[in-house]
Amino acid sequence: MENKFREPIYILALTIILLYLASFIKIDFQFWGIQLKNVDIFSDIKSELTTSWEEPQIDFQNKLNSPPENNKLAKDLLASNKIDQSLNNNINYAAFNFFSPETKTDALFISYNPQGKEEDITGNVQQLSNFFRALKNSNSQIVRVAHFGDSAIEGDLITADIREILQSKFGGSAVGWLGIVSQDVSFRMTTKHTFSDNWESASLYTSNPLGLPLGISGECNIPKGNAWVSYETTRFRRNLKDFNQVRLFYSHAKNSQIYYSFDNGPKQTAVLKPGDDIQQLILKPERNAHLVKFEFPIKDQAYLYGVSLENNPGVYVDNFPLRGNSGVDLQKIDVNVLKQFGKYLDYKLIIFEFGMNIAGTSRTDYSWYNREMVKVINNFKTAFPQASFLLIGVHDKAMKKGSSFVTDPTILRLLDAQKNIAKETNIAYWSLFEAMGGENSMSAWVNANPPMAFKDYIHFNEQGAKKVATLLTDALIKEYNKFR
Numbered sequence: 001m002e003n004k005f006r007e008p009i010y011i012l013a014l015t016i017i018l019l020y021l022a023s024f025i026k027i028d029f030q031f032w033g034i035q036l037k038n039v040d041i042f043s044d045i046k047s048e049l050t051t052s053w054e055e056p057q058i059d060f061q062n063k064l065n066s067p068p069e070n071n072k073l074a075k076d077l078l079a080s081n082k083i084d085q086s087l088n089n090n091i092n093y094a095a096f097n098f099f100s101p102e103t104k105t106d107a108l109f110i111s112y113n114p115q116g117k118e119e120d121i122t123g124n125v126q127q128l129s130n131f132f133r134a135l136k137n138s139n140s141q142i143v144r145v146a147h148f149g150d151s152a153i154e155g156d157l158i159t160a161d162i163r164e165i166l167q168s169k170f171g172g173s174a175v176g177w178l179g180i181v182s183q184d185v186s187f188r189m190t191t192k193h194t195f196s197d198n199w200e201s202a203s204l205y206t207s208n209p210l211g212l213p214l215g216i217s218g219e220c221n222i223p224k225g226n227a228w229v230s231y232e233t234t235r236f237r238r239n240l241k242d243f244n245q246v247r248l249f250y251s252h253a254k255n256s257q258i259y260y261s262f263d264n265g266p267k268q269t270a271v272l273k274p275g276d277d278i279q280q281l282i283l284k285p286e287r288n289a290h291l292v293k294f295e296f297p298i299k300d301q302a303y304l305y306g307v308s309l310e311n312n313p314g315v316y317v318d319n320f321p322l323r324g325n326s327g328v329d330l331q332k333i334d335v336n337v338l339k340q341f342g343k344y345l346d347y348k349l350i351i352f353e354f355g356m357n358i359a360g361t362s363r364t365d366y367s368w369y370n371r372e373m374v375k376v377i378n379n380f381k382t383a384f385p386q387a388s389f390l391l392i393g394v395h396d397k398a399m400k401k402g403s404s405f406v407t408d409p410t411i412l413r414l415l416d417a418q419k420n421i422a423k424e425t426n427i428a429y430w431s432l433f434e435a436m437g438g439e440n441s442m443s444a445w446v447n448a449n450p451p452m453a454f455k456d457y458i459h460f461n462e463q464g465a466k467k468v469a470t471l472l473t474d475a476l477i478k479e480y481n482k483f484r
Helices: 007-022 072-079 085-090 125-135 151-156 159-170 328-332 335-344 367-383 409-425 432-436 441-446 462-483
Strands: 028-031 034-037 091-099 104-112 142-149 176-179 191-195 199-203 219-223 227-233 245-251 256-262 268-272 279-283 291-296 303-310 314-321 347-353 388-393 398-401 404-407 428-431
Touching: 125 142, 125 347, 125 388, 125 428, 125 462, 142 151, 142 159, 151 159, 151 314, 159 314, 159 462, 176 191, 176 314, 227 303, 245 335, 268 279, 291 303, 303 314, 328 367, 335 367, 347 367, 367 388, 367 409, 388 409, 388 432, 398 441, 404 409, 404 441, 409 428, 428 432, 432 441, 432 462
Parallel strands: 142 314, 142 347, 347 388, 388 428
Antiparallel strands: 028 034, 091 104, 176 303, 191 227, 199 219, 219 303, 227 291, 245 279, 245 303, 256 268, 256 291, 398 404
């Protein structure tokens, strides 16, 4: 029998060669809504040029950092233009006495450390007064915030840190809103969320062939008989360790009973009210609980939308991620449904953070996006007339150009459209792009030590998400202090 053990090696080698050659073909188009682009299979092992000058690079992670204004050598280099002044926002300067057996030298050490920069909220900042007024009374009432976004906030990223910062300053605990069926349960750390596999689900980011009324999260779920869902707190965040109240949101219920239990205790029963409007079922454990489980024994028993885990007066920040969405599909949520949710979820601030899913295409005209997002925001303003609104501009996204990663030019055009959306709807606007450091800043976030974004040059990691939340809450609290 002929030995063909070399054939797989030949096939593998040929595949690698073809993929390498294909990486030189410029690709920039969409296929069935999926953006196709170049992929360099050797990018991770290439030496990337991340600075625009040649200076000795020395590890100073454990050395004492000192700003250039306190360092003569740093000031001299800046004055002589040996360091590009435009890089100030993305560079940390460390000056210290460096000892060696032969010499002692004052040295300047430079590394990218993209900590972002202070960026003020612009647009109609006065429109935030409703939120700020509520914050002043957060010790005696619930102040609720809705955070809508794309995959950048999935898994409670960014939102969890906004929540933690605001709760630490203004009070409150527990996670707030959680869906019935979720795509992010495998990597969401703030709550352990599990559910049975016999749910019929519709959403604005997948499909809705039956035309089911979508809830505040853009989702609707129907039990198919003996379905269940469970929520358990974690100690990932100090303010989310327990809850003393659960609210279940539903509509179109049969006059029937469901089962629930706290902390694996005995099953209890609750009655669902019939009717097409949004209803809430309020349940309270005898003492603060860590786990609640719902069971829905009857097929098509109700349309289920989600729960809210709550504790004391203070701030709640609800996470509403819409994977792969530009935000315009929020129009699919009926305004009357939004109004009904508004009776139970009296939002004082609604944040929109979208844009990345339409950036990077061959589009040069974002007027359609401008038009559709204006409709979205106006719908929410109608449904939540007492809420303040904040639009977050799209963050930086890098693309490969030669041996460097630079800002995708479509990002700059999209930012102009988003500023105009905020202007047309007369709401507040915050530029995450500028807070990151402006043009070409994503590369610095990716290459930071530790990294703050993934090597797709699009998404923040956990550390980057925390920094984004800090920059945003700093800007909000700055305006709140002015309001007081």
